[in-house]
Amino acid sequence: MRRSEKYVKPLKGNREMTVVGIVGNGPPALCADLAKFTEHVDVWIGADRGAMTLVEQQMPVDFAVGDFDSVDDQQMSLIKQAAASYEGYPSEKDETDLEIALLKAFDLQPHTIYLFGVTGGRLDHELVNIQLLYSVIHKGIRGIVADSSNLLEMTLPGSYQVESNPDFPLISFIPYSREVSGLSLSGFKYPLVKEDISWGSTLCISNELISKYGTFSFDEGILLLVKSRDTIPF
Secondary structure, rough: OOOOOOOOOOOOOOOOOOOEEEOOOOOOOHHHHHHHHHOOOOEEEOOOHHHHHHHHOOEEEOOEEEEEOOOOHHHHHHHHHHOOOOOEEEOOOOOOOHHHHHHHHHHHHOOOEEEOOOOOOOOHHHHHHHHHHHHHHOOOOOOEEOOOOOOEEEEEEEEEEEEOOOOOOOEEEEEOOOOEEEEEOOOEEEEEEEEEEOOOOOOOOOEEEEOEEEEEEEEOOOOEEEEEOOOOOO
């Protein structure tokens, strides 16, 4: 049975299904404290050195996938010992290790996929990793990028509920498509009613909830919800 969601969930149609956590090859110092997500995540997948991050944080490694060209022989041995399932791939391949991990997650037909260790480091990798959320939501799966200071979710038109989280008190809404139309915010310090925002707009940066719950809705476009904080990583 699934546990109650702590972050953001649709007002309608929420399914009781598996939640997968994928850990990528981003800088370990920026990775979230994965133990704080054990209440939410059922299955853990390590992509390349992300599997070593799971080992280092003493988390289960249900699947380890990738070419593992970012680990040494000793780390490879530790990964193979810890992993319930290990799948090695050649370094020359069409998909990135993170894409391979996503395909494995899709096979599990989850309700939600968390992506850890996918921000920081090379900017090209970070940008394309955020774009991977587009493929996730178009499979009807909720996708969340999480690191030590941020939770980022891509959303399609609809109505959503947001729960206050003291670890990530700042909430921003950023258009991913050129325009997002009909955006309304309720329960926020700075509410909105049917506003249109476009690329480059700072109208919806650094908002805050004024109670335990708030709602947002929009009519057209693709919207990024970013929950963040200014202080040191947890």
